[in-house]
Structures are given as structure tokens and as C-alpha cells.
Amino acid sequence: MSRVAAVNERYRATAAVARDGVSLFVVADENGATLNAAIGAVARMAAEDGSDLWEHVLGAAKSLRWHLAFRPQPLEFNPSVTTAAHAVVAQADAIRPALGDDGTALLDALTEAAERVAAEDPPIGPYLLESVVEVGPAACLVVADGTLSRGQIASWLGPLGFRVLSPGMLADATSIADVAYVVGPPRLMRTSLATAPPTPEVSFFVPSWFGDRSLPTTAIADYAQGAIRPRVRVFELGKLKPNADEVAPEPEPIEDFAPAPVWKSQSSAHRVPGVDEVVVRKVLLSGGYAIWMDDGERIRTLDPSQPTGERVTYTDVAAVEPGTYLVLRLGVTERTVLYEATMASMGVLRAVVESSQDRWKQALLGRLRSAGRPHVESAIRRLGVKAAEQAEAWTQPTLARPQLDSDFKLLLQWLEIAEEPTLSNATKFRRARFRAASHMREQLELAMASADIEALRVEGHVKVHGAGFADIIATRVLAISPHTNVVPRHDAREPFLDGGGRWLE
Template sequence: MSRVHDVIRRYKASVEIVRNGVEIFVVGDPAGARLNAAVRRLIYTVTENGSDVWSDLLRAANALRWRRMMQPQPGGFHPAVTEAASAVVREAHMLRGAVADEVLLEEIAAAAKGVRQTDSPVGHELWRSIEEADPSICAVVASSNRARAGLQEWLNSLSVPVLLPGELGDVKERVEQLYVAGPPSFFPPSLVTAPAAGELTFLMPAWFGHRAIPVSRLADQADGAMKARVKERTVGDLSEPESAVSDDELIEDTYYPQPVWRGRISGDREPERDEVEARKILLAGNRAIWLDDGDRIRALDPRQPEGERVTYAAVEDVVPGTYLVLRHGETELGAMYEAALHLLGPRAGAIEATQRVWKAALEARLANRGVRASIVELRARGVRSAARVRAWTEATLISPKHESDLVLLLEWLGLAVEPSHQNAMALRRAVYRASADLREELEDAVSRADLAALERDGHMSLGIERAGFRSMVVARVQARSPYTEIVPRLHTRTPFSDRSGEWLE
């Protein structure tokens, strides 16, 4: 479908949405309502007491509540709910005798068991609505990769596609009805303002009170801004337990599982010789990495066609939802460097020698002038990536990204440009060749992998036969730290166990 054709189709869908309005099915969910009331009481208790003793229980309970709301498929297609519910019961049991409010512990454990034992009525209503409308003209919108994977497995027998909000340009022309699994406030305004189908329905549990549809921030200032009517329809048992905590008492209830960041501990000092500023990246599978300020990192896009899935992502573009391809025990960069030297054959010794000379000279200059002063001098000479000068002393980091920066750097060091410049470029080309060979092997491994399981679980291992690369893993980014820490350079880009992102989507 051409871009123009897609725009025309969306304008037509907008007309239909304005004419018919947006439907919201508010579905009674007594088990979910009981859990919601217990979680709100737990949030209030944590806020009032200011204690971390409840934090593990709260994160598990909030994740369970979120999954109940945003992933309404039955339990047989929903191991994530079983996982979270079991964790809530376990954490509540561990706190017995450690906290005063035993009644709250009993209530939240009982509520978790109730959710584990009952299917979401929202899911039942979604299935019924699709069958009533005709599955061949329907599509479902999910909030996350994990939600989509579970919903797609459940809806496969109806042949109904499940998409993320950013993929609605892929909606087929035959689709007339979009069902959105979750409250409107957790989805972008474009679902309503640039609809991909003429009929739009949100399905949500009654215990979530905010039902306004999302609007653009510019809607109030725009002439003729699109405003759709909301048609609310209630379904099922709407009874809820009496809440012990009012909205006024509960300062903040985010619903969406949040990462816990402890704050920077490195202070304002400069990194030492073998250290680097890096951000903590939380990954699916209870892993994390320290991501430095390098140019790029190997990634995977499971939505691309076979042969085009393994690629590179710019470091600044590594955000939640990105899939990273990582090597256990050592960074890929070190292994690629060794592979490149092997490809260079007898030339490798001379090339390594010139690399050692200019890197040693750079190390001495940094020790003498200081990193900050050196960055200022290099920028004055026109070196574009001067901020990375400390990283250039690393043996496996071949040269600055820009070839002209290396020339300017060598001149600043008082060294002859050649043969150091040409040798560095030859080594870089060899690394590219080695990286391309690995990419082909990774593509082959990915073609044999279960990508549906990857989207559901967020991580998987890759079977690579090459020596030194047998322990490769793909993991989805769950969260990115808002600040950097100073860490040993050897610790960057290497996965390590970390449960901080256990309950993130």
C-alpha cells in the first residue's frame, strides 16, 4: 500500500470515528477489583511508612494487576499471570512476622490467588465481540511485545492479527474494527486521531476508573481538531469491594510497573584509566548490562523478514523494546578484534604495533593534560568525537568513528599520520568482515529460533557453532537508567544477573 493511499484510508476512518464515536466496553471483574483494592491499600501503606520492606511485594502485586488489565487472555495462554501471582503469595508469606499489618498480607495473597484461579471477563468479552463482528474484519491492539505475544497465541484460531500501536500502518484494508486491549489512557492519541479502521473499541476492567480517551496536546489550540464522542457500555458483574483508600489519600498510583533506580553513586569524579561512564540497561530474563557511549551495539528486529533481522542499533536508540544480541562472559568487540587479526594474517603484527604506539602516546597525553583539558584541545582542532578520547586508549577500540578525527588526533599527538592511519583503517575493515561473517551465522540461528517465544518471554539463547560465540543471547530492553555510573570498562556490554527489571513489561 502506498503512503498516499494509507493517508486517504486514515482520513476516511477518521470521518467514521467522528460520526460513530469511540466505544469503551467497561467489563466487570470482581477478582481483579479485589486485587486492585488490595494493591491500593498496599501502596498507601508503603507511602505512609516509608519502608522498603514492602517493596518486593508491591512490585510483584502491581505487575500482577497490570497483567490482569492489559493481557486479558485466559490462564492457559497467560503464564505471566501465574508467575506474578505465585510471587505475590511467596512475598506475602516471607513478610509474615516482619510487618505489623498481617491482615493486609492475608488479603493481598488471597486476592492474588483469586486472580490466578479465574480468567479475566475482559478476555471473554473480547472473544465474544470478535466473533460477533466477524473475525475476518477485526484486529487487536496490544500495549507491549509481551502482551501481543500472549494475545496472538490465544487468538490464532480466529486468524485475528494482534499489533502494537506503532504498527497500525500494517493493518490490512479489509480490517474495519479495531479492538484495543486495555484502558485508553495507556495508548497514544494517534489510535483515535489517526485511526487505522472506522470502528474503534477499547476493552477494560471496571475497577480502573479513568476512562477518558487520549487526545493530542495540541487539540485545544488547533482549529477543527478531531473530537470523537465516547460511547460507554458496561458488561457483567460491576460489584467491587469497599475501598479502604480514597483517591484523595492515594497520592500516586502508576499502575504501569516501574523500574527502581537508586540514584548515582559515582559522584562528579572523572573515570580512571580503565573506567567509563555507562548507563544500566535492564533486560528481560533478569539480566542487565552496562552500556557505554560507543557508537552502536548489535541488535535484532524480529518483525523484519528473514535475513534482515540482525542489525546494529545506535547506542542512543537503545530504548525499552529494543532487542540486543549479547555475548556471555566477554564483549563482542574483543572477540571481533581477535577474529580481525586472524583475517589480517602476517600483517597483523605490524598493524598491532602502530596501534600500540599511538594509544600509548594518547594515554601519556591524557595523564599529563587531563581528560577534560584534552577534550577541549581536540575540539578546538575540529575532532568531532573528542568526548570519547578516553575510550580510544582501549586496545580493542580501533580508532575514532570518523577517519578525519584519527588524522587530527595523530597530529595533536605529534606522530606521523602514516602508517598508523592506514593500518587502523585496514584493521577496521577486517573487523567489519569478521562482523559480517558473524552476522550471517546469527541470521541462520535466528531463522531456526522460535520468535513467538522471544516476543512472549523477552529473551532466548542462540545456537552458534563458531568457537568463542556459542554463548549468545537475545534479550529485550526493559528499562534504561536516566543517569550514568562510572564502572570498569571490562564490565560494559556483558550481561550479568540483575532482578531489578523482573516485573517490567
């Protein structure tokens, strides 16, 4: 099918869903309801307690609940549910000695609920299987919430001939079908599944304990004329046992439902950083890592959707968000490696240039330490230095010199350092650094060419091996802290182990 024909089909599907609405199959799930109630009780206890003690227990429990909403396949095809349930028990056992009777009783209820979930197949699975078999493989699609869910559901339905796609795959022209069965609450799925649907008929499968049954809307829907707002037809499947809680679940804010990052107790640092310090935010990464990310201009990233040779690039720090893939060196920062590569490339000039650079940078650093950054910036700005606010950054070994010759000459004059050969040496260093950075990018591209990109998409991180690159990791950003910290400058952007994102994987 041509691209134009596929677009026409999408328009027809959108018109059909706008006219007929979407179906919401609400499946009775007693075990999930019990787990959901136990999580709510633990969350209330944690809020009253106000400590960090409960964070990992809640993280593990919410992760299990999330899997229940999006992984309907039988347990033999559902290793993530079993693993998540075991994690709940392990985290509960870890804090049990620190709790009183009330807390212990809540943990007992939570772990019992988790164990029941791990002992019985999710109830949505049989209804989903019945639906797709009735329609047939050629006429339907199954839509998972992401790559990992898609892989596990496909291991169950794929051998039967059914297509399982992630939302990002729906633009493919070969995915045309009559009906899309979406696994998961609409409120937690992409808005486009309802406003720009892949098929003329869309049905969502939702567990009974998820209270919010509304459709997602775009940010401009309330202001747009003729915004698409499909109606929802609700069908209840199965029945809770008489002893189950018959009270209709209250809609829960998404931010409370989703597994949350564990930041520990922290508040934004308000003190002015010292000369050798920098303001940062913690960034949690796939694979159990984190970095302190400063507000520098760029950071090296990877785009797995690009062809080999064009995947590694630089991205503005301000544009980094959850889902961005960072390319990092384990045990060292990119700046350090670039500096060493630059100096090594200079051969016999290395000693002269290194000494020259060190002389003016140490002089500037001494002024900053003795007089303070505000005074130094004010003093050189009065001289006419246009980028005076960069004074502290210029002391870093990897930053060659001020961008403007005029700024550098005025700075050297203020530092009482001869203009030559300082300016020439700094310029040579800048040119060598540019060549070294280009060479490093080429080497990274070669190393990334051997990386398993599908594993990166599924697992969230991958290590690559090549000449001099055994310590490189490409890893997905899981969360960025809303709080700032002040850390030593040399700690910024160097990966370290941190378990705060383990429930977000």
C-alpha cells in the same frame, strides 16, 4: 484489497469514529478492585518506608494487575495471570520476616487478593466473547496490547475463527472489518486506535477498577486545528457485590499503574570518571540481563522487521530506547572480540603492529594518569589537535588512531614518538579492523538467519548458535535508567544478570 483502497477505508473509518465516538464497556471486577486497593495500600506503605524492601513485591503485584487489564481470556488460556499471581505470593513471603504487624497485614491482604484473582476467570472474557459471537468473525477484530497478549488471546478466540491482532498489525490491508474490540483501557493503548481507527466502530473493554477512562491524545492535539477528539460512550456491564468498595476509583498516573523497573537506591554520579572509568547508564534487557551503556557513538542492534541478511546493523547510542533490540555477546564485549579478530587477521604483522600501537597508547595513558585529562586535552588542543576531547578514547585498544592524520602526527610529536612506522602501523590496523568488522557482521547475519524471529518478538530475547557464535543474544531493551554511574571501562556493554526488569517482560 489494494493499498489505495485500504487507505480509503481507513479514512472512512476515521470519519465515522470522529462523528460517532467510541464505546467504553466498563466491566465490574470485584477481585481486580480488591487487588487494586491492596496495591495502593502497599504503595503508600512503601512510600512512607522509603526503602527498597517493597520494590519486588510492588513489581510483581503491578505486573499481575497489568495482566488483568489486558488478558480477558479464561484461566486455561491465561498462564501469565496464574504465574504473576504466584510471583506476588513468593515475593511477599520473601520480605515477610522483615516486617512488623502493619506490614504483614498489608501483605496478607495483597496475597489473598492475588490468590482470588488466580482462582477465578477474568470477568471481561464472557462479555468480550458474547460481543464477537454476536457480530461474527468476518465483521470484527480483537485488538490486544502487544504480541504476547495477542498470542494468548488468539489461543482462545483463534480456534473459533476470530482474528486477534496487535496494534502493529493493523496496517495490514487484510484486517478490514466493521468493528474493533480493543482489550484494555484506552489511556494505555496507542493513540491511533482512536485518532486513526482500523474500523468505523471501536469499542474498548475496561475493568471497573481502572479509574482513567479518557482517550489518549497526540502531543500536538492541543495545538492542532480540527484535532480528532472522539466522544466516549460509557456502558457499565455487571455489578459489584454490595460489600465491594462502591467509591469510584481515582484516576491513577500511568507511571504508577505500570510495572516499574527496579533500579535499587541510586542517584546520578557527579564525580569525574578516572582514566580507566566511564560514565554509563544501566539498561535493563529481556531475559534477565542488563548492561552498563556508555555514550559511545554506536551499538550493534537488530531489526526483526527487516529481511534476512539485513537485520543486523549499528544504531546511534542516543537512539536506543525501550523496544530496541541489542545484539550482544555473553561474557565478553563486542570491542574485545573485534580487537582479537582484527589482530588475528594480520598474520605475521600482528606482533609488530600490536607493539607499535601499545607503545603510543601507553605513552598517552601515562600522560593522562599523571597530568589528568583536562590538562592533556588543553595541551594538545593548543598544538592544533582538533579532536583533543577524544584523547582518553584513543587509549582504548580497539580504537585504531585519531581520524585525522594531522591530529595523529601532532599527538605523536607531543608524546615524543617517531611518526613512522607508528602512523603506518596504526593505519594498517584501522584497515584490518574495518575488514574484520565487515566479516563479523556477515557472520552475525548468518547466525541470525537461523534465529526464531517470532520467538524474539514474543519472548523478547533469543540466543543464536553458529560457528563461534554460541554466546550471542538478541534482546529487547526494557528500560534505561535516568541515573548515571561511573564504572570501569572494561565493564561497559558487557551483559550481566540483573533482575530489575523481570516485571517488565
